[in-house]
Amino acid sequence: MKKVTPVFWISIAIAAVFVLWGIIAPENLGDQTGKIQAFLSAKFGWFYLLTVAIFLIFSVYLIFSPYGKLRLGxxxxxxxxxxxxxxxxxxxxxxxxxxxxxxxxxxxxxxxx
Incomplete structure (x- = not known):
C-alpha cells in the first residue's frame, strides 16, 4: 500500500475548512465566492478565452501536422x-x-x- 503524502492531508484540510464554512455561515461563503468569481470573470475572462483559443488552434495543428499520424502502441x-x-x-x-x-x-x- 502506498504511503499517504502530505498533499492528501493538505487537500483534506482545505476541503474540510470550506465544508465547515458552508455549514457555519452559508450566506457568507456564498457572498465571498460570488465576489471571487465576479473578480476573476472581470479581470481574467480575456485570459480564459485566449487560452481556449490557443488550445483549439494547437489541437487543430496537431491533427493536420505530421504528429497527427503518430500511433500510440x-x-x-x-x-x-x-x-x-x-x-x-x-x-x-x-x-x-x-x-x-x-x-x-x-x-x-x-x-x-
Missing part, C-alpha cells in the same frame, strides 16, 4: 477500435455526463426558484 499494432467506435464512445460519454449533471441540476434549479 507498438509500430505495427492496429488500433483496437475503429474511428466510428471511438466517435460513439466519446459521444456516449458526452451525453452521459450531460444527463448526469442536468439530471440533478435542473430539478434543483427549479426547486431553488
Amino acid at each position: 507498438q509500430p505495427n499494432e492496429k488500433p483496437e477500435y475503429n474511428k466510428i467506435t471511438w466517435f460513439a464512445m466519446l459521444f456516449s460519454a458526452g451525453m452521459g455526463i450531460g444527463l448526469v449533471f442536468w439530471g440533478s441540476a435542473e430539478p434543483l434549479a427549479h426547486f431553488a426558484s
Whole structure:
C-alpha cells in the first residue's frame, strides 16, 4: 500500500475548512465566492478565452501536422477500435455526463426558484 503524502492531508484540510464554512455561515461563503468569481470573470475572462483559443488552434495543428499520424502502441499494432467506435464512445460519454449533471441540476434549479 502506498504511503499517504502530505498533499492528501493538505487537500483534506482545505476541503474540510470550506465544508465547515458552508455549514457555519452559508450566506457568507456564498457572498465571498460570488465576489471571487465576479473578480476573476472581470479581470481574467480575456485570459480564459485566449487560452481556449490557443488550445483549439494547437489541437487543430496537431491533427493536420505530421504528429497527427503518430500511433500510440507498438509500430505495427492496429488500433483496437475503429474511428466510428471511438466517435460513439466519446459521444456516449458526452451525453452521459450531460444527463448526469442536468439530471440533478435542473430539478434543483427549479426547486431553488
